[in-house]
Amino acid sequence: MSTYPLRGAAERLLFIDLLKAVGAQLIVLHHLAFYGPMSDWTHRLAPDLVSWFSQDARMAVQIFLVVAGFLAARSMAPGAVPRNTPFMAQLGQRYVRTALPYIAALVVAMLCTELARRWMAHDSVSPPPGLWQFLSHALLLHTLLDMDSLSAGVWYVAIDFQLYALLLAVLWLSRRLPASSAWAMAFTALLVAASLFHFNTDSDWDSWALYFSGAYGLGALAYWTTHDDEAWRNGRWLMGALVAMALMALTIDFRERIALALMVCLALACAQRQGWxxxxxxxxxxxxxxxxxxxxxxxxxxxxxxxxxxFTRYGSHDSVTQTGGVLLAWLACNVAGALFYRWVEQPLGRLKLRRKPAAVLPLGSQKV
Structure with a gap:
């Protein structure tokens, strides 16, 4: 069956929209269940549900790792042919696109933490940050320097940047070799194997891209092997080998996060092949x-x-009231995100577009 025609880079990928929308809401609910005193009260009403959100919903990050790899491959090497763009210029562009709204959000996080400190004393309220702590976050070095986090989940922003830089280095090296597209896929497959069989089995590596490059690389290879009929004819053996390799890694050391990443990879490959x-x-x-x-x-x-x-300071300390606070917080997170997108992220994106319009990445290549 023929694939759906290859579309322009700017066209929305509706199935990826679904993955991102669902994944983002799961991450919000995970944070609501894991942090803060309100969830302790909600746990009394729905212990199994709160426990699932607290412990298992965080695996939604695997969705974003695979999707980010898929979109990065589509942007940097459409048709598996690396773009001829200077390495540092492309990496710097990625940093600016990622970091401008991220730094603005860090400032909001510090202000919100100071406001929360006035109303409650809790482990989720972090101490006031020092200058170096803030700079390490702004430079996306906080995970490597083992700095206390200014906000939950910001480790992912740093890891995503590392992963992008790693894939960019692979493509830069591949461009200098004959049959560059084949080398790009081969090097990426080697990174996937190294991660699945070694780095991802050792939590001491979880501040480095190599720990996560299995899921990210699966996403990149899912795009390269299925983007058109010719790619599928030449690359389906590679997709089969990747599935077999992932299953072998899971047999040796079963990890739910890798099983989920493999399922997302296969879903994206099927979606691209079938057109949906x-x-x-x-x-x-x-x-x-x-x-x-x-x-x-x-x-x-x-x-x-x-x-x-x-709610800790002014709300009634009962399960119904505090659960209402959880639901209100869920709504508030989405409203605040919508406002931030409209008044901060979009204007910053337009400033960047005016400077380098030819190198824009597809919408949604960022993470959760």
Whole structure:
């Protein structure tokens, strides 16, 4: 069966919109269940549900790792042919695109933490940051320097940047070799294997891209092997080998996060082959939740912290009231994300577009 025609880079990928929208909401609910005193009260009403969100919903990050790899491959090497763009210029562009809204969100996080400190004393309220702590976050070095986090989940922003830089280095090296597309896929497959069989089995590596490059590389290879009929004819053996390799790694050391990453990889490959990557689901709500997903990710902990603090100080200490606070915090996280997207992320994106319009990445290549 023929694939759906390859579309322009700017066209929305509706199935990826769905993955991002669902994944972002799961991360918000995970943070609400894991941090803050309100969830302790909610646990009395729905212990199994709160426990699942607290412990298992965080695996939604695997969705974003695979999707980020898929979109990075589509942007940097469409048709598996690396773009001839200077390495540092492309890496710097990625940093600016990622870091400008992220740094703005860090400032919001610090302000929200100080506000929450006035209303409650709790482990989720971090101490005031020093200058170096803030700079290490702004430079995306905080995970490597083992700095205390200014907000939950911001480790992912640093890891995503590392992963992008690693894939960019692979493509830069591949461009200098004959049959560059074949080398790009081969090097990426080697990174996937190294991660699945070694680095991802050792939590001491979880501050480095190599720990996560299995999921990210699966996403990149899912795009390269399925983007058109010729790619599938030449690359389906590679996809089969990747599935076999992942299953072998899971047999040796079963990890739910890797099993989920493999399922997302196969779903993206199937969606691109069958064409519904571009056509399903057609929902304005899903599309909008996808657009604001990065903003929601950046702000959700800060907003939830303030709501937790207010309900701790002024709300009745009973399960019904505090559960209402959890639901209110969930709504507030999305409203704050929508406002941040409209008034911060979009204007910063337009400033960047005016400077280097030819190198824009597809919408949604960022994470949660």
């Amino acid at each position: 990557l571009f056509t399903w689901p057609r929902s304005r709500v899903v599309a909008y939740l996808s657009r604001i997903s990065y903003a929601v990710f950046l702000l959700n902990f800060s907003v939830a912290l303030v709501v937790n603090a207010w």
